[in-house]
Amino acid sequence: MQNRWLRGLLTIVFVVLVVSVLMEFFNAPAQQVSQAPYSTLVQSIAKHQVARATVDPASYNVDWVTTSGKHYVTVYAPGSTDALSNKLNSAHADVTVEKPAGSGLWLTILGDVLPLVIVVAMVFFLMRQTQGGNRMMSFGRSQARLIADNQPRVTFKDVAGVEEEKQELEEVVDFLRNPKRYLEMGARIPKGILLFGPPGTGKTLLARAVAGEAGVPFFSESGSGFVEMFVGVGASRVRDLFEQAKKNAPCIVFIDELDAVGRMRGAGYGGGNDEREQTLNQLLVEMDGFGVNEGIILMAATNRPDVLDPALLRPGRFDRQIVVHPPDLAGREQILGVHAKNKPLADDVDFGTIAKRTPGFTGADLANLANEAALLAARNRQRRITMENFIEAAERVMAGPQKKTRVISAFEKRVVAFHESGHTLVGMLVPHGDPIHKVTIIPRGMAMGYTMPVPDEDRYRITREQFLDKVAMSLGGRAAEQIVFGEISTGASDDLEKSTKMVRQMIMEYGMSEELGPLTYGRSQGAVFLGRDLMRSRDYSDEVASKIDRAIRHIVMEQYERARTLLLQHRYTLNRLALALMEKETLESDELRAILNATT
Known part of the structure; x- marks a missing residue:
């Protein structure tokens, strides 16, 4: 803070000095000074035409101005300073005789040089500050x-x-x-x-x-x-x-x-x-x-x-x-323990449960989760961080904060409830679906609602059947809208994008298409390095590209019909789930299982 004030003060002084010098330069009188012989000065004195004169004994110069305003400089003979001064006084001129060189010379030098020294010093100081305290020519030094x-x-x-x-x-x-x-x-x-x-x-x-x-x-x-x-x-x-x-x-x-x-x-x-x-x-x-x-x-x-x-x-x-891979289930539990070491925790906090709810989280994500939980507890004026704080923090990290104040119509709320119920029900009915831990119609981030499937264990390989079940669950929301309301909405845009991407990976990266066989097509879907990949062409023909498009469409439509069939067979359960969601807005895994068991 002191350095900041010092830099500000010096900057102001620097600006004032520069402005003063410029004003003095531009405001200086633009008089033309001519060199005149000594005889001209004598004649002007005799005619009483000298208005004022300044005699400098050190340089034997006299600076004089006529009554008509003309300005001259004349050199006189050494030793005649007093005689010249007497002549000027007798002609009623305003005469000034410079003092001999001494202390006045030093004051003159200081007055002329000191501002220049200050300006140079301040420029040097400011350049050092802009380079973070390093010397002007230290570009080649390591900043490690x-x-x-x-x-x-x-x-x-x-x-x-x-x-x-x-x-x-x-x-x-x-x-x-x-x-x-x-x-x-x-x-x-x-x-x-x-x-x-x-x-x-x-x-x-x-x-x-x-x-x-x-x-x-x-x-x-x-x-x-x-x-x-x-x-x-x-x-x-x-x-x-x-x-x-x-x-x-x-x-x-x-x-x-x-x-x-x-x-x-x-x-x-x-x-x-x-x-x-x-x-x-x-x-x-x-x-x-x-x-x-x-x-x-x-x-x-x-x-x-x-x-x-x-x-x-x-x-x-x-x-x-x-x-360095993202941590597994046990690793996530250990990382949560490290980041919560110095935080006051309630007795109900279970890092194992939190780790199960956060698959794919990295160490930085878990550090952020622990910090968000602490912020929530402090915001609510709690003395300890509870399990509820950690669960809410995990959902904030994954989907964003809740938008409880967002006003939606009763009809739109009903559409969202059936949409999320379609995801949930298909996910619970397919054989390889992940357990549904939570479903809600409270908006978070950009989503009007969301369904949270969480696997019981970390997976490092996915079978074709698991892929298909994920696609069917992703399309369950759109299928539910079509069954119940007879029309579709834009709410399924993200689901369509995810399902299409999964099917494309199945066919082009993992060779899971019966028609195209166990082959990979094109480059991996990783990040592009422009300098290397700009001129790379695809490694398959237009005919194969058409087959890929047909295979993607076939699988997506097949799973859409599968999700639609499941929802039609369990229409009563779909209605029960949607009504419970409209009433409670959020359903946990136990409530979901109770509804499913009561209707099947």
């Missing part, structure tokens, strides 16, 4: 942050849900603690370790935990921190980073978001010799220049390993690549 010994450290105890990944990294920690044991056996520790996986899975936290466990310096830098608009700056920063690391060895150098600087070369539009590729080339040189005894381990994290340059991934650079 060093976590020193006296700063709080993260250890493996602070990381949960990635037990296998921690085991992979334990030997790195052991090498940094006892390098002699490995060197005596002729073993070489991996020079580089690449952590990749979806965002929020804890890659950066794992790297910090390795440094914390080993007790060595930890240099942290983002991939985008190397690349600047000035050519050569990124390569210079890479060199400086590794020079600092060698001075602090053994240590760990961590580069987050490696794909910002490590994208494959030759994939751009403007040729291959750009700033980003120069930075990558320098990084490759530094990694390959490590000695066995230097004790520097490079760790990096990315969620786009597919766009990295192959030279980065070869043995000798990033020798070990560790996939």
Whole structure:
């Protein structure tokens, strides 16, 4: 805060000085001064035509102005200052004799030079501030942050849900603690370790935990921190980073978001010799220049390993690549325990139940969930965080906050109730459907209502029958609208998109089409890397494309009719579910099972 006030004050002073100098410059009298001989001055004095004069004994100059306003400068003979002054006084001129050089000269110099010195000093200060306190020419210095010994450290105890990944990294920690044991056996520790996986899975936290466990310096830098608009700056920063690391060895150098600087070369539009590729080339040189005894381990994290340059991934650079997956059921439970460690919890909080309700959540999602639960409890002025807070927080993270104040008509509420009842009933009737934990018609986010199916266990493979059951459940809402109201609405747009995407994956990625056979078509549905994929054409013919379209339409329509048939067979149960939803607005799993058992 003090620095901010100081910068503001100095900026105001700087502006005032500049404005004052400019005003003095522009407002200066534009008089023309002519050089005149001494005889002209004598004649003017004799004719009483000198209005005023300034005599300077130091330079033997007299600056004089005539009665008509003309301005002249004349040089007079040394030693005649008093005589000239007497002549001017006798002619009734306004005479000023400059004082001899002395203290007045210093005041004049200070008056002329001091403002310039202040302006230069303030410009220098402001330039230092805009560069974050660095020197003007420090562009090539690395911006990496060093976590020193006296700063709080993260250890493996602070990381949960990635037990296998921690085991992979334990030997790195052991090498940094006892390098002699490995060197005596002729073993070489991996020079580089690449952590990749979806965002929020804890890659950066794992790297910090390795440094914390080993007790060595930890240099942290983002991939985008190397690349600047000035050519050569990124390569210079890479060199400086590794020079600092060698001075602090053994240590760990961590580069987050490696794909910002490590994208494959030759994939751009403007040729291959750009700033980003120069930075990558320098990084490759530094990694390959490590000695066995230097004790520097490079760790990096990315969620786009597919766009990295192959030279980065070869043995000798990033020798070990560790996939950091989203946590499983047990991992989610452990992560919730870590993030709720210092929070006051009620006795009814069950992390196992919360973990079951949050499939696919990453560590960052669970951290956000725990924080949202704490915010809800504080907002309600509770003294402890309850299970209800955690459940509400999970739904806020997944679907957004409740929109209880949104006013909808009775007819639209009835349509939404039957729509969600169609999803729920089909999901409960198909053989491979996930258990329905909750269904509600209270709007959340962009949805007017939602059905929450939660699997009992984590799944890493999906069969064709499970896919078809998911598609049928997704289309159950539209089928219910058509059965009950005889028309369809825009409320099923998201369901149609999801079901079409699932069927397209079944056919094109997993080879689950009877007509097209066990083949894959086209590129995987992952993220596109424009420089690599722009010119890639599809690998199937127009005839095959037509078959794919027909197969997608056939499966979607087949499952739609299947969902419609199930709802017609259990029309009474559909009505009961919809009426209960309109009355209570939210139904939990126990209430859903009770309605289904009472009507079948």
